Amino acid sequence: MNRKCSNLPFLVLMQTSKAIHERIKDEIAKNNLGITEFSVLEVLYQKGKQTIQQIGNCILISSGSMTYVIDKLEKRGLLCRNACPDDRRVIHVTLTDAGNALMDEIMPKYHEFVNSMFDSLNSDEEETLVRLLKKVRDKV
Amino acid sequence: MNRKCSNLPFLVLMQTSKAIHERIKDEIAKNNLGITEFSVLEVLYQKGKQTIQQIGNCILISSGSMTYVIDKLEKRGLLCRNACPDDRRVIHVTLTDAGNALMDEIMPKYHEFVNSMFDSLNSDEEETLVRLLKKVRDKV
DNA sequence: TATGATTATCTCAGATTCAAGATAATTTAA
């Protein structure tokens, strides 16, 4: 009976992503944001005005969670809801000035932080890693 | 102002691991188990009797969550708690016959499932992927 | 135009997680 641990690439991939996730969580927590909250702000910062649904599709959480996280960020004054004049089912979300200012401050540090986690790879290695991961991702 | 998306290896790595995580969650849900519950059973199946603490260290969840998940699995008759005679603070956990039988049934399918997600890589590519991921992981 | 299907958002209950603190047992060291 074989009860040994499974697939090595699988194990190392999941360990690595989990470790990265943890480190980013801690980093973002310094700004009193959870990863979900940060992800919402990041989408808005990069793409500008978005509907709640669009944001949810980007960061892959349920509609119930979207309402919850948008509520929190709105109460904190980082974003605002606006009715869509063309379709009254839809709500547009945009960053407030405070939200933009916060992201102006956070994002450069965040990018630097992410880059630092990968700077042990040279550009060939980065390319190879991306290629192999995509091969896996597209099959999953 | 650069608001473009960050580091490509980072993005692809996180996307891939998230996709895998989701697929495994769905697969395991077929047996009415969550990933945390399955992970506990997997540790016990591979290693035999373990203390609650040892299991928690393996799967990296808090002691409060350990109590909760062990409770659930115990009520379901898949594992049992046993006092440690040498140290009365410690509780040993083992799979019941039902727990072993369930894992005997689940694990082969699970391994096959995991393998199938990586079978687009040949063994050279697997080796390269592991090497690069370890390089990242050890730096994180 | 009326009806049925779809879509976007929200509400609510339940599940899961963690952090902090409680409890009880063991170890260390004065």
Next chain:
DNA sequence: TTAAATTATCTTGAATCTGAGATAATCATA
């Protein structure tokens, strides 16, 4: 031996997420 520190587990409360269902608006089509 005894007090302090450490350790293992459990309890509790708060936070976050999901899924199912509610509501309201829009679309498609006969």
